[in-house]
Amino acid sequence: DAGVTQSPTHLIKTRGQQVTLRCSPKSGHDTVSWYQQALGQGPQFIFQYYEEEERQRGNFPDRFSGHQFPNYSSELNVNALLLGDSALYLCASSLGGAREKLFFGSGTQLSVL
């Protein structure tokens, strides 16, 4: 049973560029949440998708957007990258609007130069 998979594992971009990160949830899960983890910090909630709609959003600017596909996989898009966007981006999946526990992927390490 595959867990939560994220791609790519590492990514290097320059300021001003755009990036897309991908997440496949654990088999049977229909809810995907995205978190940003800066170095030495705890994960910060970006947003959550359920039934292909954004259900909740944290304190992140509109440069951060997402999408959920009919197969429950999800993408996180970040436009106009800033140096401060460098972080580990974690995807977490759960079932049924996230009432159950979260399963995390290993993350995508994004470096913005």
Next chain:
Amino acid sequence: GNSVTQMEGPVTLSEEAFLTINCTYTATGYPSLFWYVQYPGEGLQLLLKATKADDKGSNKGFEATYRKETTSFHLEKGSVQVSDSAVYFCALTLNSGGYQKVTFGTGTKLQVIP
């Protein structure tokens, strides 16, 4: 707003020592409380949870009790092992319209030396 405060690390202990990592929270409403663990190069894994006051979560020898009166959820283990070396995150969640949003602390790095 909701927040979680946990003791700063790193915490360095000898094998078989007693572990306590303090965690306190601020929340509107009645949160569920969690401890997650992150091993090097990996994502977070749920270690234990408690959903109401006085509940005790336990797993792999770790324990934490939901103390509403002190708004705390301290993590303890009686005898740590080298394999317990990791970063530990205290977290809370409040269901908002049925959708869960997790608020994490900043993490405490634990290093256990033989």
